[in-house]
Structure formats: structure tokens, C-alpha cells
Amino acid sequence: MIAHVAVEAAVDRLFDYAVPDALRTQIAPGVRVRVPFGRRTTFGYVVEVSAARTDATHQTDLLASDAPRTLKPILALAGEHPFLTEPLLRLIRWIADYYCAPLEATIRGALPAPVRREGARAREQLFVEVVKEAGQTGPIPLTARQTELLAQLRRLGGGWLNTLCRELHCTPAVLRKLAEAGLLTIAPQARRRDPLARRTVLPTQPLTLMPEQAAALARATALCDEPAPKPLLLLGVTGSGKTEVYLQAIAHVLKQERGAIVLVPEIALTPQTVQRFAGRFGSQVAVLHSALSDGERFDEWHRIRTGAARVVVGPRSAVFAPVPRLGLIVVDEEHEPSYKQDEMPRYHARDVAVMRGRIEHCAVVLGSATPAMESWRNATRSKYHLARLTRRVDDRPMPSVRIVDMRIELARTGHVSVFSAALLEAISARLAQSEQVILFLNRRGYATSLQCPKCGFVATCEACSVAFTYHQADAALRCHTCGAYQPLPAVCPGCGDPAFKYAGFGTQRIETIVHTCFPHAHVARMDADVTARRHSHDEILGAFRTGDTDILIGTQMIAKGLDFPGVTLVGVLLADGSMHQPDFRAGERTFQLLAQVSGRAGRGELPGEVIVQTYTPSHPAVVAAETADFDTFAAAELAARQAGGFPPFAHLTCLTFRGVSEEKVAFVANTFAARLKTLAPAGVVLADATPSPRPKAKGAFRYQILLRAAAASAMRAPVRQVVADTKLPADVLLAIDVDAVSVQ
Numbered sequence: 001m002i003a004h005v006a007v008e009a010a011v012d013r014l015f016d017y018a019v020p021d022a023l024r025t026q027i028a029p030g031v032r033v034r035v036p037f038g039r040r041t042t043f044g045y046v047v048e049v050s051a052a053r054t055d056a057t058h059q060t061d062l063l064a065s066d067a068p069r070t071l072k073p074i075l076a077l078a079g080e081h082p083f084l085t086e087p088l089l090r091l092i093r094w095i096a097d098y099y100c101a102p103l104e105a106t107i108r109g110a111l112p113a114p115v116r117r118e119g120a121r122a123r124e125q126l127f128v129e130v131v132k133e134a135g136q137t138g139p140i141p142l143t144a145r146q147t148e149l150l151a152q153l154r155r156l157g158g159g160w161l162n163t164l165c166r167e168l169h170c171t172p173a174v175l176r177k178l179a180e181a182g183l184l185t186i187a188p189q190a191r192r193r194d195p196l197a198r199r200t201v202l203p204t205q206p207l208t209l210m211p212e213q214a215a216a217l218a219r220a221t222a223l224c225d226e227p228a229p230k231p232l233l234l235l236g237v238t239g240s241g242k243t244e245v246y247l248q249a250i251a252h253v254l255k256q257e258r259g260a261i262v263l264v265p266e267i268a269l270t271p272q273t274v275q276r277f278a279g280r281f282g283s284q285v286a287v288l289h290s291a292l293s294d295g296e297r298f299d300e301w302h303r304i305r306t307g308a309a310r311v312v313v314g315p316r317s318a319v320f321a322p323v324p325r326l327g328l329i330v331v332d333e334e335h336e337p338s339y340k341q342d343e344m345p346r347y348h349a350r351d352v353a354v355m356r357g358r359i360e361h362c363a364v365v366l367g368s369a370t371p372a373m374e375s376w377r378n379a380t381r382s383k384y385h386l387a388r389l390t391r392r393v394d395d396r397p398m399p400s401v402r403i404v405d406m407r408i409e410l411a412r413t414g415h416v417s418v419f420s421a422a423l424l425e426a427i428s429a430r431l432a433q434s435e436q437v438i439l440f441l442n443r444r445g446y447a448t449s450l451q452c453p454k455c456g457f458v459a460t461c462e463a464c465s466v467a468f469t470y471h472q473a474d475a476a477l478r479c480h481t482c483g484a485y486q487p488l489p490a491v492c493p494g495c496g497d498p499a500f501k502y503a504g505f506g507t508q509r510i511e512t513i514v515h516t517c518f519p520h521a522h523v524a525r526m527d528a529d530v531t532a533r534r535h536s537h538d539e540i541l542g543a544f545r546t547g548d549t550d551i552l553i554g555t556q557m558i559a560k561g562l563d564f565p566g567v568t569l570v571g572v573l574l575a576d577g578s579m580h581q582p583d584f585r586a587g588e589r590t591f592q593l594l595a596q597v598s599g600r601a602g603r604g605e606l607p608g609e610v611i612v613q614t615y616t617p618s619h620p621a622v623v624a625a626e627t628a629d630f631d632t633f634a635a636a637e638l639a640a641r642q643a644g645g646f647p648p649f650a651h652l653t654c655l656t657f658r659g660v661s662e663e664k665v666a667f668v669a670n671t672f673a674a675r676l677k678t679l680a681p682a683g684v685v686l687a688d689a690t691p692s693p694r695p696k697a698k699g700a701f702r703y704q705i706l707l708r709a710a711a712a713s714a715m716r717a718p719v720r721q722v723v724a725d726t727k728l729p730a731d732v733l734l735a736i737d738v739d740a741v742s743v744q
């Protein structure tokens with residue numbers, strides 16, 4: 001018996017090992033093993049087991065030339081259980097192939113680090129149990145205190161030693177005495193580290209569905225019962241109750257003793273989101289999230305693997321959750337760019353979910369108010385089913401959207417202002433009626449950049465060639481690309497003048513202005529700077545929910561998924577941020593963002609209003625946002641994509657080269673492009689190597705090559721071939737991004 005192993009080493013191929021007789025019954029695809037590799041030993045994952053070798057010569061080429069041609073044996077099994085099921089392994093092999101990523105790195109990416117770590121195990125703590133058969137008093141006479149404790153323990157039945165000592169005000173020694181007397185047992189037991197332990201989760205019951213919800217649910221459950229279902233795109237306007245459809249579809253698969261995975265964008269994975277699932281399914285819910293402690297992640301993953309938790313809620317990596325009998329995968333906000341992993345393997349979790357659905361024959365529901373053009377086109381061509389929720393729950397009206405042309409505001413006031421008169425008036429009106437306001441700005445910091453009014457000098461991060469952002473709280477300049485930090489210079493480094501001008505504005509400056517304009521309002525701000533602390537997120541949202549906060553100012557963090565019925569006004573301070581980017585998806589992103597932010601208004605009894613400030617009111621995304629008309633926007637957008645030969649009418653692969661020497665990076669990129677041109681089959685459109693739209697980041701120069709073709713597979717072979725043939729200099733790195741969502 002021979003095992004084909006993906007070895008934890010920087011070599012992208014499988015290696016064969018002999019399976020010793022002693023391990024025969026345990027070695028199967030998915031187990032982790034310790035193997036000899038060259039002069040050392042390392043870990044690997046068994047990918048296949050067969051009777052014959054597949055790699056013929058590898059161990060001899062790799063090792064000294066006099067190495068024996070016999071196979072080396074697997075040394076030991078690592079971990080008690082297989083780490084991957086057979087369908088997951090198939091999925092991972094597909095990812096490695098499709099996204100041109102090494103198999104071993106892809107396997108590693110699919111397993112949480114705390115699960116893979118050597119020696120990671122369940123936490124054991126001492127558990128106390130009362131021995132039932134023991135008599136009332138036991139073999140030794142008990143003191144009054146001991147008798148009393150025993151009575152209390154009998155009532156409780158038992159518990160964790162440390163908890164009992166705290167609750168019963170006794171020391172462990174006292175309980176040990178009782179154990180010695182044979183009245184109690186004290187023994188180590190696995191104690192779950194529960195990420196929701198500190199939360200009170202209120203149980204909820206299924207709601208009576210609106211007709212459109214009921215129809216969508218019927219479609220989804222029918223798919224769960226089909227042997228090989230197509231994915232379902234659930235296009236529901238904001239506030240139409242998509243989550244309730246997910247919840248009831250999950251209840252359906254749970255009834256069949258199957259499991260479900262719910263993917264949500266990382267920033268939408270708020271306590272509120274988790275509560276909605278935990279409230280319905282209780283301890284059957286497992287959360288996988290990078291903010292969990294290692295112990296919590298370890299325990300949650302094993303609860304999933306054993307079937308103790310059958311509903312998994314998590315960000316993109318949760319698509320690999322080892323759910324035993326998977327019945328349904330939900331991808332909420334399926335259009336979110338954060339589903340694309342921006343490091344190797346560069347997979348798109350939505351597309352991986354669709355592939356996992358195909359492999360495991362389970363239903364996949366993709367939900368969004370503003371689907372990605374890729375998904376929308378699949379739905380219009382019947383590759384996906386489509387269900388629509390066109391109305392908000394209880395027929396609440398969609399918010400009215402008003403576009404404010406800031407150019408007119410500038411002409412009227414003679415200066416650049418942060419707030420238009422219309423928005424200020426609307427805020428006062430809401431505050432007067434004790435209603436809540438969200439102010440949204442797609443950027444953090446106090447002023448975007450600092451510019452000297454005398455000489456025009458702009459404080460710039462040298463490593464990234466982007467302007468620093470000024471942060472008022474600690475009077476610092478920060479680079480939002482590389483995180484570099486620098487105290488605010490006392491005088492202009494260009495001309496020595498002490499007056500720096502705030503050239504832009506960020507969430508901090510808005511907070512200051514709001515305080516000045518509305519001194520009696522309770523204002524909170526939520527952005528990555530504030531929420532760096534672990535629980536501040538919960539606190540800020542909690543205060544907003546209870547109505548203690550009147551105005552919430554934030555970045556895209558508050559755009560998604562939040563459901564606050566008291567909010568009647570949403571102000572978008574500047575819609576232009578996302579629309580002028582050198583990316584063919586800029587229009588789509590702007591429309592999505594405006595629709596998402598607008599969706600936060602008017603979710604309760606009172607109707608909502610949205611005010612969008614912009615210098616580009618005629619932009620198609622802004623015009624479409626005014627009427628929240630996805631279909632019209634999508635039709636125009638698709639026509640433009642087709643004319644330009646962009647996705648979803650073509651697949652795009654972006655090769656990015658980076659390194660500290662611009663000359664070297666350019667040379668390697670050009671050589672690569674030239675080689676690709678000779679190899680690429682007809683139908684692959686290939687541009688010359690060019691500096692990336694963001695030509696420098698984190699001290700490295702960046703060049704890119706964009707390839708386009710009707711099928712991603714057409715680009716794979718030539719790219720692989722050139723990668724295999726070209727030895728990159730050690731200081732030039734290549735990133736291959738198949739189906740890139742951002743080409744910056």
C-alpha cells in the first residue's frame with residue numbers, strides 16, 4: 001500500500017510513501033502524517049492511497065543520487081482523526097488546480113491554525129460528580145459543613161471544580177476530602193471553550209412568512225431535496241427578510257439530520273448576525289471567526305466535525321467547515337469582494353461554495369440585494385435558479401433617496417463643505433423627533449491628507465507613494481496601505497510653514513463637526529480605528545440599539561447587514577470615493593455600497609430617508625441608486641462589460657510581480673509576458689506588462705499582466721508552463737490571481 005502525500009514543503013507535487021503494516025488501517029485520504037523528507041522529517045496530508053507508485057523517481061531526484069529507490073515509510077500518524085473528508089479533499093484539489101495554487105498550501109488554508117497545531121487538544125478540567133450509590137454519610141463521620149456541602153452538591157448533581165468552589169464558597173481541598181471518602185468523583189473532562197458563553201441569546205421562533213418569502217423558501221427546500229441541485233440566487237431588496245428564509249431553509253435540512261454552512265462577509269459577522277442564528281438553533285450553532293481564541297476555534301471545529309454542531313456561521317474560510325452531512329450552503333451578501341481571499345490560495349468563497357455544492361450534492365443559496373454581475377448573468381441564463389423578494393417585510397416602503405449635488409453647494413457657499421444644508425436640516429429634524437441617524441463615509445481618519453497651503457507639499461508615505469491620512473486622536477500620520485506611522489510634523493517638511501491645511505475629511509473630523517453642530521446629540525463613531533479593541537464593536541452597536549446613541553458615524557463597517565429599526569435617516573457624505581477608481585468594477589461597487597447603506601434606513605415602523613452627497617450626480621451608479629433599480633443598472637452595466645470584454649463575459653487572470661528593484665520587476669514581467677504570448681492559445685487576450693494601477697505598495701514596485709479568455713482553463717496551461725520554466729529571481733515575487741475581483 002502506497003500513500004500519495006502533500007508534504008509541508010515548498011514543492012508543489014505529491015510524494016509517495018510506503019505505508020507500514022502497523023498503520024495500514026489508519027492511513028486514509030485526509031489524515032495527517034509525519035514523514036521523512038530529505039534529511040529532515042516533516043508533516044504532510046495523505047491525498048490518495050493506492051497500490052502503485054505515481055511519482056516513480058522523485059525521492060531519488062530530490063535526495064542524494066545514491067539514495068535507495070525503495071520508498072521511505074510514513075513515520076507516524078499525526079492527530080487522531082482525519083483532518084479532511086473525501087469530498088473536502090476533492091474540493092481542495094479543484095481549488096489548487098483552478099486557482100493555480102500549491103496543493104499543500106491550499107490544504108493548510110482550509111484548516112484553522114489551532115486545529116493543525118501540533119499538540120492542540122481539547123481543554124480538560126476537573127469535573128465533580130456525586131456518587132449516587134454512596135450512603136447519606138459515607139464511611140467516615142462528616143462535619144456539619146461537609147454534610148451541608150454534600151447536600152448542596154446532591155441538589156446540583158455536580159459541576160466543574162473551579163465553578164463549584166466559587167459558588168459554594170469552599171476550597172478544592174474540602175471537596176477532595178469528600179472524594180477520598182468515596183462520596184464524590186473528581187476527574188478530568190473535556191470542557192468546551194464556548195465563544196458565545198458570555199452572551200445572552202434570546203430564543204426565537206420561526207416567523208410567519210410573507211408570500212414572496214414563502215415562495216423563496218419553497219424553492220430553497222425543494223432544492224435541498226434534489227439529488228443534484230443548481231444554486232439559487234435569492235435577490236431580495238434590503239429589509240425583505242432574506243435571513244428568515246435562510247433560517248427556515250436551515251431548519252428544513254436539520255430535520256433531515258443534515259448540516260448547513262452560512263457564509264457572511266467578515267465585517268458583517270457581528271454579534272447581531274450570530275445572535276440571529278444562535279437564537280433559532282441554540283448550541284447547534286458553531287461560529288468560526290478569526291476573533292475567537294485558539295481554544296474556541298479548536299473546539300468549534302471539532303464540534304462541527306463530530307456533528308455536535310450542525311449549523312456553521314463564519315466568514316469565507318468557513319466554506320471548508322467539516323460538516324459531515326452537508327445539506328445547504330448559504331452565501332449571504334454574495335457580491336461582497338471580501339469573499340475573495342487576497343493571499344494564496346486566492347479563491348473566491350462564493351465560487352468554492354458552488355463547487356462544494358456540486359461535489360456534495362447539496363443546495364447552495366446565494367443572497368444579495370445587489371448581486372455580482374457574474375451571479376446575475378448566471379441567473380438570467382438559467383445556470384442558477386432565481387427567487388426574488390421585491391418588497392420589504394410588512395410592505396414597509398423602501399427609503400426615499402435624495403441626491404445632493406455638492407457642486408451647487410460649493411457654488412452657493414464658496415467653499416468645500418462636509419455637510420450640505422439639506423443634510424444638516426434633515427439631521428435636526430430627526431433629532432427633534434428622537435429618531436436615529438447613520439452618517440456614512442467610506443474612509444477613516446480625520447483628514448484624508450495633509451497639504452501645505454503655502455507650498456502645496458502633501459505628506460506622503462514613501463514606501464507606498466500614497467498620501468498619509470491624518471489621525472486626530474493621536475496626532476499621527478498613518479499610511480492606510482502599509483500601516484506606517486509617523487507623528488505629525490510641527491512644520492511643513494517642504495517649506496517650514498507651521499500651518500498645515502486639512503485637505504480632505506474623515507470620520508474623526510465628521511465627529512468633531514457633528515459635535516459642534518448638534519451639541520446635545522449622543523454621537524458614536526465606528527471604524528477600524530475604534531474597533532481595534534476586541535469588544536468595542538459590541539458596545540458601540542449595543543448603545544445604538546438601545547437608543548443611547550442618536551447619531552452613528554462610520555465607514556463600510558456599518559453599511560452591511562445591521563438592522564436598527566429606529567434609524568430613519570442615512571446620510572452618505574461623499575459617494576464619489578469608490579466611483580473614480582481604475583477598476584472596471586468601480587460602478588458596480590458604488591451601486592452596491594449605496595444600496596447597502598440606504599438599506600439601513602426605514603427598517604422599522606417609520607419610513608426612511610437617504611441623502612447622498614456627491615460631486616458626480618450623473619454617474620450611472622448614483623442615478624440607479626436613487627430608484628434602487630437593480631435591473632436597469634445591471635442591464636447597462638452588463639452591456640458595458642460585454643463591449644469591453646470584461647467579466648462576466650470573460651474570465652480574468654491577473655499576474656502581479658513585485659520587488660524592491662523596479663528595473664528587475666519590469667524585466668521579469670516583460671519576459672513573462674513575451675513567453676506567455678508565444679504559448680497562449682487563440683482566444684486568450686493578453687496585454688503587455690504594465691505598472692499596476694497602484695504602482696508601489698509597502699516599499700515594493702508592482703507590475704501586472706492581465707489575461708482574459710472565455711474560459712479560465714484556457715489561461716491556466718500557459719501560465720503554469722511559464723511559471724514552471726522561469727526561475728524568478730529571489731527578490732521578485734509573483735502572485736497569480738485567477739478571477740481577480742480587484743486589479744489594482
Ligand code: ADP
Pocket residue numbers: 207208209210213236237238239240241242243244393394563
Ligand atoms: P434582509 O436581510 O433581506 O435585509 P432581514 O432578514 O434583516 O432582511 O429582515 C428585516 C427585518 O424583518 C428583520 O428584523 C426580521 O426579523 C424581520 N422579518 C423578516 N421576515 C419577517 C416576517 N415574515 N414577518 C415579520 N418580520 C419579519
Ligand code: ZN
Pocket residue numbers: 461462463464465479480481482483484698
Ligand atoms: Zn505606506
